[in-house]
Each structure stands twice: as C-alpha cells, then as structure tokens.
Amino acid sequence: MSVIQVESLTKYYKNLKALDNVSFSLEEGQILSLIGPNGSGKTTLTKIISGFSQANSGEIKIFGKSVDDFKKVKDKIGLVSQENNLDQDINVLENLIIHSELCGLNAKIAKKRSLALLQKFGLDKYKHEDIRNLSGGTKRKIMLVRALLTNPKLLILDEPTIGLDPSIRRQFWDIIINLKSQNVSTIFTTHYMEEANFLADKIAFINKGKLILSGKPQELIKNVLESFVFEIKGKISTDNYKSYVYEDKTFIFTPSKELLLSKLKLFGIEPSAIRETTLDDLFLYLTGEKI
Numbered sequence: 001m002s003v004i005q006v007e008s009l010t011k012y013y014k015n016l017k018a019l020d021n022v023s024f025s026l027e028e029g030q031i032l033s034l035i036g037p038n039g040s041g042k043t044t045l046t047k048i049i050s051g052f053s054q055a056n057s058g059e060i061k062i063f064g065k066s067v068d069d070f071k072k073v074k075d076k077i078g079l080v081s082q083e084n085n086l087d088q089d090i091n092v093l094e095n096l097i098i099h100s101e102l103c104g105l106n107a108k109i110a111k112k113r114s115l116a117l118l119q120k121f122g123l124d125k126y127k128h129e130d131i132r133n134l135s136g137g138t139k140r141k142i143m144l145v146r147a148l149l150t151n152p153k154l155l156i157l158d159e160p161t162i163g164l165d166p167s168i169r170r171q172f173w174d175i176i177i178n179l180k181s182q183n184v185s186t187i188f189t190t191h192y193m194e195e196a197n198f199l200a201d202k203i204a205f206i207n208k209g210k211l212i213l214s215g216k217p218q219e220l221i222k223n224v225l226e227s228f229v230f231e232i233k234g235k236i237s238t239d240n241y242k243s244y245v246y247e248d249k250t251f252i253f254t255p256s257k258e259l260l261l262s263k264l265k266l267f268g269i270e271p272s273a274i275r276e277t278t279l280d281d282l283f284l285y286l287t288g289e290k291i
C-alpha cells in the first residue's frame, strides 16, 4: 500500500516556481532519496509533504486518503528538518517531553517513550545535557529521536547527514535501515550519491523544481546510459555515442570498452580514465549540473 502519493505539486514563492508539477509515490517500508543541487526544491518538497508549507496546486494522499488537514495525520509523519530547531536552553529530555506533549501524549507516556528511545539509540547519557553543549551529530540524532516519538509510519529527513563525519553518517544509515525493518518508510534528501545508492529503494532526481527521473538505483543508470564511461581531455565530437562535456572534459558512454578503445585509437585519442558509469554521471548527463 502507498504510504504517500504526491500528485502534480506546484509551489510558487512569488514569481519563482520552486516546485513544478512534482508527482511520486512511496510504498510501506520503502526508502526514497531525493537528490538535487542547491535550490532545486528539496526542502520545499519536504516541508509541503510534512504539512509545514502549502503547495499552490496538487494533491497529497497519505495511506490512500487525500490530506485536507495535516493535523489529522501529524502523528503518522515525523520530520527532521535541515536546521537545528531544538530548544537550546533546556536539556534533551525536556525537549523530547515538551514535543511529545505538543503531539498530544500525556506527560507520563511522553517521559517513558522519550527515555526508551534515548536508550535504544545509545543517547541516554545525554538526557540531562543542555542542547547547546551537544555536538552537531548528537543534536541531529536527538532531532531524529524527537521525530520518532509518535511512532510515525513515514519519516522525512532533510539532509540528515550533511556535515557529519563518516562514522556518524554510518550510524544514521544503520538507524534508517533498522526503521525500514519495522516497516517505517523514509524520504530523505541528500547531496551524497553514495548515501542514496546505499540506502534508497528508489531515487528521484530533482532539478529546478522538476522531478526529472526516478526509479531503483541499479535500474536508473541501465535505463538511460551504458555501463562504462570514458573520460577524455578537451571537447571532442562523439557522433553516435551518448556523452556530456564538463569542465573541459568529454565523457563518453559505451557498452563495450574494447570497441570504443579501438575506435579512439584510430583517431589517436587516449582516454584519461575508463570506469563504470555512476549516478553522478547520470545527473550530469541529464542536467549539465553537478550535485
């Protein structure tokens, strides 16, 4: 069953079209990664699908039902926004309890659930620590715990691991995979292709407000490009081959390394690298932009 179906969302900020007719859906227990460069509309989309902003047109269905009032589904959706919006002047447990109460849990259950989640994620040692004393990675983990207080079925994470060191990023990945095993669906935005490739059941490329391509990570490349890419210094004509030019290099895609190598030899052209095609190549090929 679809946890969320998004149909033709369009959002304007005055004259700027931040989202342009965006549609996608996500099944229970699936992980979707939204990838796009700065300003492509990722945050706008996460805010709209979690009820913190309104689209100008389009429809959002949660568990098959059209959402006319996000208050009715707010306990089904957990959002971790990009900016740290924890209360800096109170401690971790107080932050979690206040949030739980705002979500309608009674004080006793709020405390019990907060402590249980802190324990589960190895964060109980921080429970009496003021937020301002925590590292960036721990703050983000506390925000994730806060989003989980209502046992949401859909988690929305806006750049959850940006700026975190690799070991903390890895811990985040483990948490998301663990939640998937409990049938929680996750939508996360990222600039890191390897993160999307590792975690996502489905990747959606977003550029200039448009969702330009989506699908399973392994199939995205196969459906559009060939398996190998040759990097050649300078701009060259590539005739029948798919290719792109970036920073004075030509990237040519081919299913057969041997065939292209022999053709290039005829023209005395030596590739500077031959490698497997990546999602970065695909994004550059489609948009001319680097993530």
Ligand SMILES: Nc1ncnc2c1ncn2[C@@H]1O[C@H](COP(=O)(O)OP(=O)(O)OP(=O)(O)O)[C@@H](O)[C@H]1O
Binding pocket: 013, 016, 018, 036, 037, 038, 039, 040, 041, 042, 043, 044, 045
């Ligand atoms: N509140 C706002 N008022 C006016 N313009 C906005 C507002 N929020 C975002 N924008 C603009 O809308 C476009 C999409 O922004 P958005 O923050 O959704 O992109 P993003 O993909 O999340 O970028 P980043 O990766 O930098 O977070 C950008 O051009 C941005 O400048």
